[in-house]
Amino acid sequence: MIYVHIPFCRSFCSYCNFYSSTRLREISPVLESIKKEWIRERDTWLDLWRSGTFRLRHTLYIGGGTPSICTTGELAPILDLLCSDLKNAGMEPSEVTLEANPGDLTVAYCSALQALGVNRLSIGIQSFHDTHLQAMKRRHTAGEGIDAVKAARAAGFRNISMDLIFGFPGLTMSQWKDTLHQAVALAPEHISAYQLSLEPSSPWGKQGLLPPQEECAAQYGLLQEFLSSRGYIQYEVSSFCLPGKESLHNSGYWIRTPYIGLGPAAHSFNGRDRYANVAHLGRYVQGIEKDSPARKHDRLTPRDEHNECVMLQLRTVEGFSIRGLQEREGAEAVAGFLKQIAPLLERGLLELYRKEPGNVRVRIPPGRLFVSDDIIRDCLLPA
Numbered sequence: 001m002i003y004v005h006i007p008f009c010r011s012f013c014s015y016c017n018f019y020s021s022t023r024l025r026e027i028s029p030v031l032e033s034i035k036k037e038w039i040r041e042r043d044t045w046l047d048l049w050r051s052g053t054f055r056l057r058h059t060l061y062i063g064g065g066t067p068s069i070c071t072t073g074e075l076a077p078i079l080d081l082l083c084s085d086l087k088n089a090g091m092e093p094s095e096v097t098l099e100a101n102p103g104d105l106t107v108a109y110c111s112a113l114q115a116l117g118v119n120r121l122s123i124g125i126q127s128f129h130d131t132h133l134q135a136m137k138r139r140h141t142a143g144e145g146i147d148a149v150k151a152a153r154a155a156g157f158r159n160i161s162m163d164l165i166f167g168f169p170g171l172t173m174s175q176w177k178d179t180l181h182q183a184v185a186l187a188p189e190h191i192s193a194y195q196l197s198l199e200p201s202s203p204w205g206k207q208g209l210l211p212p213q214e215e216c217a218a219q220y221g222l223l224q225e226f227l228s229s230r231g232y233i234q235y236e237v238s239s240f241c242l243p244g245k246e247s248l249h250n251s252g253y254w255i256r257t258p259y260i261g262l263g264p265a266a267h268s269f270n271g272r273d274r275y276a277n278v279a280h281l282g283r284y285v286q287g288i289e290k291d292s293p294a295r296k297h298d299r300l301t302p303r304d305e306h307n308e309c310v311m312l313q314l315r316t317v318e319g320f321s322i323r324g325l326q327e328r329e330g331a332e333a334v335a336g337f338l339k340q341i342a343p344l345l346e347r348g349l350l351e352l353y354r355k356e357p358g359n360v361r362v363r364i365p366p367g368r369l370f371v372s373d374d375i376i377r378d379c380l381l382p383a
Contacts (some may be wrong), residue, residue: 314362
C-alpha cells in the first residue's frame with residue numbers, strides 16, 4: 001500500500017492573476033521530492049512487503065487537498081515510477097485511486113488519468129445544494145458535481161467513490177434526503193459520508209454552530225436506511241458500497257497493513273512504528289534534499305498495538321476478532337477483554353456473533369454505529 005499526499009487546494013492561490021507562476025513554484029519542488037522520497041525508501045519497503053509477514057493489499061492512493069489540481073503531465077512521473085517499481089516487484093496495484101475536486105474533472109482529464117493507470121476516482125461532492133457548498137467554502141457548484149461524475153463515466157471509469165457531508169448547520173432532513181437521492185441517481189460504486197468536524201478557525205467553528213447530536217443521529221440513520229434500500233452495503237462507520245466495491249486501500253488500514261505515505265504530512269506504518277512527515281512544504285522539501293526527512297516517529301507499545309486493533313476493527317461492520325486477539329496476546333488477554341466489555345454487551349452497545357466456526361467476533365450493532373467513538377473508547381486499555 002502506498003499513499004501519496006499532495007497537499008494543495010485551489011484556495012492557496014485563490015485563482016489570482018498570478019495563479020500559474022505561484023502554482024508552479026509551490027508544486028514542482030514537492031512533486032520532485034515525493035519521487036526522491038520513494039527512491040530513498042523503496043528497497044526497505046519492498047523487502048518488508050516481500051517478507052510474507054503481513055496480509056498485503058497492493059494499492060496506490062493519490063490524495064491530499066486535492067491532487068487533481070495537478071495536470072496529468074505533472075502526475076505522470078510519480079505514477080509511472082511507482083506503478084513500474086511495484087509491477088517489477090510482482091506487486092502491481094489492483095486499485096489506483098485519485099482524489100479529485102469536481103471542478104477539475106473533464107472527460108479529457110479523466111481519460112488522461114486512465115491512461116496513467118488510475119482506475120478509481122474519489123470525488124469530493126459533499127452536497128448537491130449550492131447554498132451548502134458556499135457555506136462550506138467549496139469552489140464547485142452542485143451542477144459541477146453532477147457533471148464531474150458524468151465526465152468520469154464518459155471517460156470510462158467504472159469505480160467511482162463520492163464523498164458527502166452531513167451534520168452541519170442549516171442542513172434539514174429533507175435537504176439531506178434530496179442529496180442522497182441525487183447521489184444514488186448518479187450510481188457511484190462507493191459512498192463515504194462524514195459528519196462535519198468543525199475546525200476552531202472556520203466560520204462555523206468561531207460561532208460555535210453545531211446541530212444537536214439528536215439531529216445528526218437522525219441524519220445518519222436516514223443515510224443507513226436510504227443507502228441500504230438502494231443496494232448499498234455498509235462495511236465501515238462512514239463507508240458504503242455496491243457489492244464487491246469496497247475500497248481496498250482504506251480496508252487495508254483497518255487490518256493494519258503496512259503502508260508508506262509519501263509527501264508533506266503523509267503518515268506511514270511499518271508494522272511496528274508509525275511516523276509522519278512534517279506538514280510544512282519548505283521543511284519537507286529541504287529534508288528530502290538533505291537526505292534527512294523531517295519526521296516524527298512513534299514506536300508502538302504492546303498497549304498501543306492492542307488498542308489500535310480494537311479501535312480499527314470495531315469501526316468495521318465485521319467487528320473485532322476474538323480469535324485474532326487470542327493468537328496475538330493469549331487467553332489471558334481474551335478473558336480480560338471480555339470482562340471489560342461485559343457491561344457494553346449487557347446494554348446492547350456491543351454484540352457477539354460467530355462469523356464462522358471457531359471465529360467469534362464482537363461488533364457494534366448498526367443502530368449504534370453513530371456513537372461508535374464513545375463505545376470504542378470504553379473498549380480500550382487505559383493509559
